[in-house]
Amino acid sequence: MIFRRRLVTGACTLLAALTLGLVPTGVATAEPTSDKDAPKVELTLDVSGSMRKRDIDGKSRMAAAKQAFNEVIDAVPDEVQLGIRTLGAHYPGEDRQVGCKDTRQIYPVGPLDRTEAKTAVATLAPTGWTPIGPALMAAADDLEGGEGSRRIVLITDGEDTCAPLDPCEVAREIAAKGINLTVDTLGLVPDAKTREQLSCIAEATGGTYTSVRRTDELSDRVSQLVDRTADPIAVPVATEGAQQCSEAPRLRPGLYTDREKFGQHRFYRVDVAPGQELRASVSIGADRAVDNDYGVLLRAVTVHGREIVRGSEAGDGRTDLISTGLRYPKAQADDDEDEDEDGESAKETVCLQVSNSFSAPASVKREPGLPVELTIDLVDGPDEASDVASFGLGRGWWLLGVLALTGLLAGLLWGWLSRWNDAARRTN
C-alpha cells in the first residue's frame, strides 16, 4: 500500500519536475551594431518683416524664435550636425526678384560650436520676403553628402510670397531624390493658408506640422525634432522596379525605396533558396491629397506568372501610408532532386509585384510617383506543422474522459482475463 502510494506520488513529482523543466528558456540575441554617419539638421528660420508682430507671449515672434533657438542650441546632442539658414533676412527692398532669392546659410552644417551659432542667431532682425521654396532647395543642398538621416526644420509665420514656385512641389521633389530627407514645419500663429501650405510641405516629405502659439512650445518642439534626427533609423536604398518581372531588379535582403505612380505596378525579383523563407513588406505613402478610398496589393509570383501568395490591404480616410506584407516559405528540396548541388541553380526567382489603387483629384500632380518602401528579409524556413495541435498533443476534459474510460475498460478486461486464467489454472 505504502509502496503504491509512493509510486503514485513519485510519478506525480516526476511529472511536475518534467513540466517545470519544459518551461522555455530565454534566447539571447546579439545587439545590432550601427556605424552610421552623423545625422544632419538644418534649422530654417523665416526672418521676414512679419516676424516683428508681438503676439507670442507678449513678445515679438522674432524674439520668441531667438529664445527658442538659444535653448535648442544648448540642448543639441553632440552627434548631431546642425546648420542654420535664414530666409528673408537681408533684403529689405521691394524688388520681388531680389527678395525671392534672399536666403542665406548663417551657420554651416557641421559639428556645433554653440557660442558661434548663438552669435549668428542674435544678429538677426526681421527684414524681407518669405521665399520658402528657394530656402528649402538651398537647405537640401546644404545637407548633401553622408549616409545619415537628414532633416530640415522650417519655422515660419506666413505663406510663401514667391509664387509661382510652389514650396509644396519643391518639397516633393526633394523627397523624390531619395536622399532620406524630412521636412518638419512649424507655423508661428499661422493663418489658414499658411497652415495648409506648411501641412502640405510636411506631408510631402513624411514630416510633421506643428502650429505654435507659445515660446516654450516652439523650443520644446524644435528640440524634439533635433533629437529625433539623432535617433537610430534604418536608411533605405533607392531602387527602381520594372513593369515586367523579366526586367525587374534583383533585390537582396534590405530596405528599399521607390516611387510608383497612380495606377501603376512595379516588379522586383528576389532569389529564394530551398528551405528559406521570404518575407516582404511594402508601404505606399500618401504624400499628397488623394481620394478617400485606396488600397495596396503585394503579390509573390513565379517567373511563369503563377501567383504564390499575396498580401493586400485597403483603407479609407486620412492616412500617411498603407501597407501590407507576405511570407513565402520555400519547401526544403527533396534529396533526389538536387543533383546539381552548387546552390545557385536550386534557387527560385520570385517576382514581387507591388500595385496600388490610389487615385487623386485631377488638380493633384502625378509626378513624381507615390513613395514606396519595400523591405525584404530572407530567413530560415519554419518548422512545418505536421498536425493542427502543437506536436499533436491533446487537451481538455474530453481527452481525459476518453483516456480514463479506455484505461478502465482495459483494466477490467485485463482483470477478467487474469481471473479466468486463475480459474482455469485452479481447475487444472
Next chain:
Amino acid sequence: MRLTRMMAIAVLSCAAALTFTGTAVADTPSPDAGDSSAGPTRAGTGFRDAPAVPPGQSATASASSGDYLYWAFPVDAGQRATMKAKVTLPESSARHGEATWRIDVYDGLRRRQPCMYGMQSRVAAQDAESVELSCTVRTVHSLADPWSDHPLPGSYYLRLTVTDAPEKDLGLPVRAQVEATTKNAGGAHAVDGALSTPLVPGASVEDGQNEKDDGEPSPSATRQTASATVEPEDGWSSGWWSDRWVWTVAGGVLTLLFGLGGYRLARGPARPSRIPPGA
C-alpha cells in the same frame, strides 16, 4: 474502499502538482499589468523609427495633433495583446470641433491586424480633455499558413493618429501614452510548427546570409535593424512548450490509474491463489 480512497488521493495530489506547475508557467511570461514603469518618451513617425516598448512598460510622447505616431511592442506566441492609448487633447479653447482619434495595429510584416474588441476609434467632443482607445488583437499563433494573415510572433506596431478633425485643429500640441498588456491564452491556442525567427524587421541580417551569398553585403541590410528591437521578458519562446503536455501526460496517468482500478475491480480481492480460503 481503500482502493478508491487511494486513487482519490493520487488524483488529487497529481492535480495539485499540475496546477502548481501550470500556474507557475502561466505567470512568468505575462508582464505585471500594474507596473507601468516609464518606457520610451518618444514616438516614431513611421515603421522604421518606431521605438520599441519593453513589455509591461508604457511609452509617452508629446506630439502635434495630426502626427502619425508609431510604437513597436514584442508579442510572443500564445499571447493575446491589448494595446491601449490615451491622448491628452489640446486645451478646448484652441479647438474648433470634435476630432476622431484612432489606433491601428500592424504586425511585423506591416499587415494591419483587426481588433477583436476594444474602442479602436473614438470621437472626442470639443470640450473633452482626453480620449482613450484600446485594441485587442487575435491570439498570436506560433505558425500559420502563408496564405493566412493570422498574427505571428514578432513586433507589433501601434499607430495612433487623428483621422478626422477640423483643419484648424491640426498641429496643436497633444500628449500620448501607450502601453500593451499581454495575457497568456494557454494551450488551446498552441498550434504545431514554429517560425525560425520572429517577424522582426531585419531578421535576415543576424543570420549573416548576405555576406554568405557573395562577398558584398547588401547596403541597407546592416541599417535595417538600427531601430532597436525588443524581446519579450523571457526572450522569444522556443515554441515547444504548451499546457497540452500537461493535459496529455495527465491523461496518460489517468489511464494508468483507471486501468489499475478496473483491474482490481474485475480481478476481485487480491489474495494469493495458492492459499485456500479460510486458511
